[in-house]
Amino acid sequence: MVDVKSICCIGAGYVGGPTCAVIAYKCHNIKVTIVDLNQARIDAWNSDKLPIYEPGLEEVVFDRRGKNLFFTTDVDAAIEEADLIFVSVNTPTKKTGMGAGMAADLAYIEGATRRIAEVATRSKIVVEKSTVPCRTAESMRTILEANSTGSIHFDILSNPEFLAEGTAIKDLLNPDRVLIGALQTPEGISAQKSLAAVYQNWVPEDRVITTNLWSSELSKLAANALLAQRISSINALSAICEATGADVDEVAYACGRDSRLGSKFLKASVGFGGSCFQKDILNLVYLSQQLNLPEVADYWQQVVIMNEYQKKRFVRKIISTLFNTITNKRIAVLGFAFKKDTGDTRESAAITLIKDFIDENAHVAIYDPKVEHEQIYMDLAEPGVVDNRKQLEKRISICADAYEACKGADAVVIVTEWDEFKSDQLDYQRIYDNMHKPAFLFDGRLLLDAAQIRAIGFKVHIIGKNELAGTA
Numbered sequence: 440m441v442d443v444k445s446i447c448c449i450g451a452g453y454v455g456g457p458t459c460a461v462i463a464y465k466c467h468n469i470k471v472t473i474v475d476l477n478q479a480r481i482d483a484w485n486s487d488k489l490p491i492y493e494p495g496l497e498e499v500v501f502d503r504r505g506k507n508l509f510f511t512t513d514v515d516a517a518i519e520e521a522d523l524i525f526v527s528v529n530t531p532t533k534k535t536g537m538g539a540g541m542a543a544d545l546a547y548i549e550g551a552t553r554r555i556a557e558v559a560t561r562s563k564i565v566v567e568k569s570t571v572p573c574r575t576a577e578s579m580r581t582i583l584e585a586n587s588t589g590s591i592h593f594d595i596l597s598n599p600e601f602l603a604e605g606t607a608i609k610d611l612l613n614p615d616r617v618l619i620g621a622l623q624t625p626e627g628i629s630a631q632k633s634l635a636a637v638y639q640n641w642v643p644e645d646r647v648i649t650t651n652l653w654s655s656e657l658s659k660l661a662a663n664a665l666l667a668q669r670i671s672s673i674n675a676l677s678a679i680c681e682a683t684g685a686d687v688d689e690v691a692y693a694c695g696r697d698s699r700l701g702s703k704f705l706k707a708s709v710g711f712g713g714s715c716f717q718k719d720i721l722n723l724v725y726l727s728q729q730l731n732l733p734e735v736a737d738y739w740q741q742v743v744i745m746n747e748y749q750k751k752r753f754v755r756k757i758i759s760t761l762f763n764t765i766t767n768k769r770i771a772v773l774g775f776a777f778k779k780d781t782g783d784t785r786e787s788a789a790i791t792l793i794k795d796f797i798d799e800n801a802h803v804a805i806y807d808p809k810v811e812h813e814q815i816y817m818d819l820a821e822p823g824v825v826d827n828r829k830q831l832e833k834r835i836s837i838c839a840d841a842y843e844a845c846k847g848a849d850a851v852v853i854v855t856e857w858d859e860f861k862s863d864q865l866d867y868q869r870i871y872d873n874m875h876k877p878a879f880l881f882d883g884r885l886l887l888d889a890a891q892i893r894a895i896g897f898k899v900h901i902i903g904k905n906e907l908a909g910t911a
């Protein structure tokens with residue numbers, strides 16, 4: 440077993456940054472160096488304004504930075520110094536070539552692995568932290584072994600990350616479980632124990648689960664698929680609720696009280712977003728196809744199909760309610776991030792919705808408390824449609840607060856569940872007074888008290904609720 444004294448993390452993103460900052464925070468005797476090829480990102484990690492917004496992250500980073508936590512682009516030096524290396528690079532869906540639109544692009548994993556093989560002059564434990572298809576560790580081991588010389592030995596572990604954005608620090612400080620997969624050889628098991636010992640500095644022993652490598656890799660894809668499946672299930676039910684007068688919140692509560700089902704992750708919404716759910720399910724679909732399991736592939740694919748349906752269904756509802764046209768109407772979109780408490784916009788439902796509104800020739804006024812304006816322009820630019828900034832600026836306005844976005848609007852659409860949009864936080868009377876009449880409000884997050892908002896005069900549509908319910 441190796442007594443880990445020095446850790447390198449390759450990839451200073453949403454996972455590598457917070458995960459390894461928490462290790463430094465909890466293990467003062469371990470030197471943690473987080474590296475990235477992206478100089479701007481590393482500069483931001485070394486500045487007062489960190490590159491990602493995550494509650495509690497600043498406290499952790501500012502406490503340990505310069506002591507046992509370092510951020511640098513000097514990848515080779517950090518690899519060389521480390522006993523243990525986390526590979527936490529991006530694994531996006533492939534855009535071209537075999538498996539395009541489904542399979543994970545493993546080029547960054549391979550690049551980082553080859554770098555380790557080139558630079559290392561002594562044995563290392565290499566930990567797959569990124570989410571990868573089942574058996575990727577085998578490819579990493581083959582590359583490392585083929586490129587290593589003499590007495591250097593590499594142990595590969597799988598240690599997938601389960602944090603959710605917006606609660607990353609909380610999740611890392613108090614995880615439900617830490618999963619470590621290893622080859623079940625004496626060396627593999629010893630490496631597994633070395634990494635377990637790092638986590639056991641703050642995670643209770645019974646929450647550190649050890650499995651074989653392939654179970655660990657597949658468990659990560661499985662966990663995300665099961666979570667996303669719950670959202671698609673409740674969203675499918677939300678359509679039935681709207682058509683029947685059942686209330687999706689009441690249905691979710693009634694079902695969630697069954698201890699076999701549990702109450703979490705049953706919030707109907709305008710559709711799940713984020714960089715991982717769709718990517719990881721498609722990855723699982725591709726894996727199933729490759730394994731010649733078409734029924735299994737179709738089963739998981741349906742979770743993504745339902746998510747797309749939910750977004751389109753919401754857009755259709757908005758357009759039909761606004762008398763079948765939103766041309767030249769002002770639509771205020773509250774929230775652009777894929778969920779609250781993050782500035783991350785990857786795969787956010789807001790992007791799909793707003794592009795559809797633009798296609799219908801509406802003017803879209805957007806407000807989000809944490810997303811950078813430049814990011815919104817980047818996400819909405821679409822070659823051939825609104826491919827330059829000037830064109831886009833004519834179609835959207837990015838506003839400083841919700842009141843500015845809603846001023847003169849025909850409809851307000853709540854897309855992200857930020858606390859500041861709740862009925863008791865925002866002055867909806869003031870918003871109503873400054874809107875075109877009839878003033879429509881579409882709540883894609885079940886955030887508002889419908890009766891209260893209707894009493895002001897708004898025409899309200901809430902996902903999973905039928906306007907006429909209770910009146911029949």
Ligand SMILES: NC(=O)C1=CN([C@@H]2O[C@H](COP(=O)(O)OP(=O)(O)OC[C@H]3O[C@@H](n4cnc5c(N)ncnc54)[C@H](O)[C@@H]3O)[C@@H](O)[C@H]2O)C=CC1
Pocket residue numbers: 449450451452453454455474475476477480514527528529530547550551554568569570571600601602603604714715
């Ligand atoms: N974002 C999330 O909440 C979660 C993500 N994951 C998984 O973790 C992995 C990383 O995700 P994120 O942190 O969100 O990605 P990210 O895109 O924010 O960060 C990845 C970083 O790796 C860097 N990088 C790529 N190749 C490199 C190389 N050869 N050397 C040095 N740096 C390199 C990139 O410049 C980038 O800054 C993905 O596999 C993702 O599926 C897992 C759990 C949660």
Ligand SMILES: O=C(O)[C@H]1O[C@H](OP(=O)(O)OP(=O)(O)OC[C@H]2O[C@@H](n3ccc(=O)[nH]c3=O)[C@H](O)[C@@H]2O)[C@H](O)[C@@H](O)[C@@H]1O
Pocket residue numbers: 570600601602603604605663666670703704705706707708709710711712713714715716777778779
């Ligand atoms: O692999 C990953 O990247 C991570 O993906 C998700 O985390 P994340 O995407 O950050 O956030 P979630 O809280 O899971 O939310 C994902 C999306 O589902 C939506 N959601 C979530 C819960 C719910 O009940 N309803 C619902 O619509 C959210 O608004 C958001 O758009 C998982 O929760 C993490 O465990 C996992 O590590």
